[in-house]
Amino acid sequence: MRARWPWALALLALPSTVAAQQAGVACDTCESCTAALAADHAFAELRGDVDGSRAGTCIRVVGRGATLDGHGHTVRGAAVGVEVAGEDIVVRNVQAQEGGVGFRVAGAGSVTLLNAAVTDARVGVRIEGSRHVRVLRATLARNRVGVSMGADDAGRCVGPTALASPGVVIARSRVEGGSVGVAACDAMPVLIANTVVGNEVGVLLGEARAQGSGDRAGAWDECSCAPAPAGTPAGTLLLYSSGCGGCTVHESWLPQERARGAVLRARAGGGDGGAEQARFDGHIRHCGPEVVDALGIPGCVPNYACPASAEVWKRRQGARELVTDRSVATPDEVVAFSEACRAAAREAYGRGGRCVTAALRSNTLCGNRRTDLSVAGAFARWGSTGDRCGVVEGDGARCAQGCDGVETALMSSAASIPTAAAVPAAEPQPVVEAGDAGAAVPARVAAPAAEPWTLPRVAWPAAGAALWMALMAWYVSAARRQG
Numbered sequence: 001m002r003a004r005w006p007w008a009l010a011l012l013a014l015p016s017t018v019a020a021q022q023a024g025v026a027c028d029t030c031e032s033c034t035a036a037l038a039a040d041h042a043f044a045e046l047r048g049d050v051d052g053s054r055a056g057t058c059i060r061v062v063g064r065g066a067t068l069d070g071h072g073h074t075v076r077g078a079a080v081g082v083e084v085a086g087e088d089i090v091v092r093n094v095q096a097q098e099g100g101v102g103f104r105v106a107g108a109g110s111v112t113l114l115n116a117a118v119t120d121a122r123v124g125v126r127i128e129g130s131r132h133v134r135v136l137r138a139t140l141a142r143n144r145v146g147v148s149m150g151a152d153d154a155g156r157c158v159g160p161t162a163l164a165s166p167g168v169v170i171a172r173s174r175v176e177g178g179s180v181g182v183a184a185c186d187a188m189p190v191l192i193a194n195t196v197v198g199n200e201v202g203v204l205l206g207e208a209r210a211q212g213s214g215d216r217a218g219a220w221d222e223c224s225c226a227p228a229p230a231g232t233p234a235g236t237l238l239l240y241s242s243g244c245g246g247c248t249v250h251e252s253w254l255p256q257e258r259a260r261g262a263v264l265r266a267r268a269g270g271g272d273g274g275a276e277q278a279r280f281d282g283h284i285r286h287c288g289p290e291v292v293d294a295l296g297i298p299g300c301v302p303n304y305a306c307p308a309s310a311e312v313w314k315r316r317q318g319a320r321e322l323v324t325d326r327s328v329a330t331p332d333e334v335v336a337f338s339e340a341c342r343a344a345a346r347e348a349y350g351r352g353g354r355c356v357t358a359a360l361r362s363n364t365l366c367g368n369r370r371t372d373l374s375v376a377g378a379f380a381r382w383g384s385t386g387d388r389c390g391v392v393e394g395d396g397a398r399c400a401q402g403c404d405g406v407e408t409a410l411m412s413s414a415a416s417i418p419t420a421a422a423v424p425a426a427e428p429q430p431v432v433e434a435g436d437a438g439a440a441v442p443a444r445v446a447a448p449a450a451e452p453w454t455l456p457r458v459a460w461p462a463a464g465a466a467l468w469m470a471l472m473a474w475y476v477s478a479a480r481r482q483g
Contacts, residue, residue, distance in 0.1 A: 052078025070094030155180030213353030235345030
């Protein structure tokens with residue numbers, strides 16, 4: 001009978017890990033959320049939609065290291081839905097509707113907006129005088145301006161201006177149905193694998209004057225140009241593993257994967273990996289937040305992320321579903337993911353003060369009514385590009401591919417606007433469930449309609465306790481039968 005105990009303890013490891021991720025303070029008003037996010041390292045969770053119609057700025061995040069998880073809830077009608085004015089901030093799974101500005105990042109640093117969704121506002125995301133802002137997997141629809149960096153209210157650049165917001169990255173987002181999709185006037189953003197369709201102007205790149213080195217020299221991606229932990233070059237595949245359950249299987253693959261040339265960095269395992277684990281967690285918090293956001297769903301760990309391509313293995317969709325960017329169920333597939341990550345880095349990053357060699361890549365800028373891509377000044381400063389574009393304006397502006405074969409398909413899907421928890425992509429993604437060894441295996445195609453039933457998040461610790469009691473009762477009963 002003693003041999004069964006390690007198995008029982010392994011089952012209990014997951015609920016305890018999940019419970020550790022759910023220590024947020026619940027809030028459901030502008031005032032309560034702002035108060036909860038004023039302290040350093042605060043973690044607040046929206047527990048319902050918020051009426052911000054009487055607010056100037058509804059939710060303000062100023063605490064260093066603070067996190068706001070909206071769980072797909074909506075801030076509606078505010079002049080500014082969520083304002084970020086602190087350092088090391090993560091805002092995830094929050095929606096904003098109507099009003100003035102959905103998300104405003106002003107005078108902030110190292111900010112990540114994950115799964116932000118804004119509809120029918122004047123500006124979806126406005127970035128003002130901030131450093132190292134990452135907008136990941138956003139869905140911005142029917143806003144006058146999708147993302148504004150120094151643009152006026154109509155999404156126009158007034159002329160050459162100093163670089164005010166260095167190190168902006170916009171990745172794997174969908175921007176549609178506005179006057180201007182992305183307007184970069186006082187910033188030189190890195191744009192990776194975005195879909196910008198059905199706007200009057202798709203992407204407008206102004207003439208920001210960059211001087212100096214590092215993030216002041218031009219387009220800059222902190223996660224690949226100056227990454228932490230130190231010694232993690234662009235093209236490194238990151239393995240997030242807490243060291244329990246199926247994670248140990250993936251950790252056991254590491255020697256053979258590295259022997260085959262995979263460039264992998266793994267998180268220090270266990271409950272307390274010390275300073276090295278803290279450095280890794282700080283890096284993945286901004287450079288691969290989808291990995292952490294997937295915690296709390298059974299079968300969610302281990303996980304992989306490639307900051308150079310903004311691609312991850314599996315991520316959250318809805319309350320209890322996971323979807324995959326890339327299948328990773330065997331060492332061969334991990335090696336293939338690593339090779340793809342290195343290829344993305346080789347195509348986009350070099351060495352030295354201007355490490356970004358391709359600021360635009362893999363974007364689909366199609367079906368915008370007047371112009372898909374408009375560039376002021378010499379396009380050479382943006383480097384080479386692998387984008388799909390139709391109508392392009394500017395000195396030397398070009399795209400590697402046309403829009404043939406993609407515009408109709410993309411525009412036909414524009415009628416249904418996904419929520420913050422949905423995937424901003426043209427085709428449905430496979431839902432995954434926990435497989436053997438903690439690997440994700442395709443289960444079915446996610447239906448975009450109804451959200452699946454889920455056990456309330458706060459019930460997981462109770463479920464773990466119930467499982468423990470059931471196992472103990474079974475063990476005692478079996479021992480008596482054999483005794």
